[in-house]
Amino acid sequence: xxxxxxxxxxxxxxxxxxxxxxxxxxxxxxxxxxxxxxxxxxxxxxxxxxxxxxxxxxxxxxxxxxxxxxxxxxxxxxxxxxxxxxxxxxxxxxxxxxxxxxxxxxxxxxxxxxxxxxxxxxxxxxxxxxxxxxxxxxxxxxxxxxxxxxxxxxxxxxxxxxxxxxxxxxxxxxxxxxxxxxxxxxxxxxxxxxxxxxxxxxxxxxxxxxxxxxxxxxxxxxxxxxxxxx
Ligand SMILES: Nc1ncnc2c1ncn2[C@@H]1O[C@H](COP(=O)(O)OP(=O)(O)OP(=O)(O)O)[C@@H](O)[C@H]1O
Numbered sequence: 001x002x003x004x005x006x007x008x009x010x011x012x013x014x015x016x017x018x019x020x021x022x023x024x025x026x027x028x029x030x031x032x033x034x035x036x037x038x039x040x041x042x043x044x045x046x047x048x049x050x051x052x053x054x055x056x057x058x059x060x061x062x063x064x065x066x067x068x069x070x071x072x073x074x075x076x077x078x079x080x081x082x083x084x085x086x087x088x089x090x091x092x093x094x095x096x097x098x099x100x101x102x103x104x105x106x107x108x109x110x111x112x113x114x115x116x117x118x119x120x121x122x123x124x125x126x127x128x129x130x131x132x133x134x135x136x137x138x139x140x141x142x143x144x145x146x147x148x149x150x151x152x153x154x155x156x157x158x159x160x161x162x163x164x165x166x167x168x169x170x171x172x173x174x175x176x177x178x179x180x181x182x183x184x185x186x187x188x189x190x191x192x193x194x195x196x197x198x199x200x201x202x203x204x205x206x207x208x209x210x211x212x213x214x215x216x217x218x219x220x221x222x223x224x225x226x227x228x229x230x
Pocket of ligand 1: 018022040041042043044045046047048049192
């Protein structure tokens with residue numbers, strides 16, 4: 001599984017599931033500059049694919065190649081390169097919003113943690129809640145914090161599970177713009193989504209999962225699939 005351009009992620013006939021596959025085998029390549037949207041109805045297997053890619057679930061079959069090697073998700077190289085936000089809320093109850101972002105920056109060796117933290121607080125509309133504890137945030141604000149932490153740290157590949165969930169329209173629009181920036185800077189993104197606008201604006205290709213097949217389609221087709229819930 002090697003191509004001319006070093007792919008960030010290659011999967012071939014990958015089978016994902018819990019004992020039994022939840023969908024047909026998946027083949028996809030994600031190169032630097034690609035934003036790959038994974039679409040499909042509820043329960044089609046999108047989150048299961050993402051959880052397999054980040055190593056939370058073992059593949060049931062097929063091949064997967066992340067960042068050019070069979071990386072272990074516990075390795076420091078993997079943790080340095082892959083920024084995942086799968087919607088799991090894990091906060092320190094007595095650290096503020098600002099402290100969560102600072103901690104993320106320190107943990108990932110960000111050069112100027114104070115500036116990066118302030119930048120992300122502002123970008124995600126959290127400046128006024130910077131000294132709040134996670135328990136005092138709204139559900140959308142907690143989602144913003146999780147995403148802000150993902151954008152605060154260095155990465156080669158972002159893996160996002162329905163990043164649009166619980167975000168208001170303004171921040172959804174902003175998110176689409178940041179994903180476009182991510183790809184123009186040579187980053188890669190693999191994201192599950194139900195948001196046709198996010199797909200149209202940000203995706204470079206779409207993996208569409210159904211009961212019977214997994215197809216790679218262009219973003220316009222992918223957005224139509226979401227709208228029609230095919
Ligand atoms: N821990 C689990 N054990 C067994 N089956 C599971 C588990 N988690 C999910 N499933 C099942 O696997 C299938 C795929 O679920 P998955 O969460 O990947 O779907 P999805 O495409 O992300 O859906 P949604 O759009 O609702 O988020 C579903 O039938 C689901 O019920």
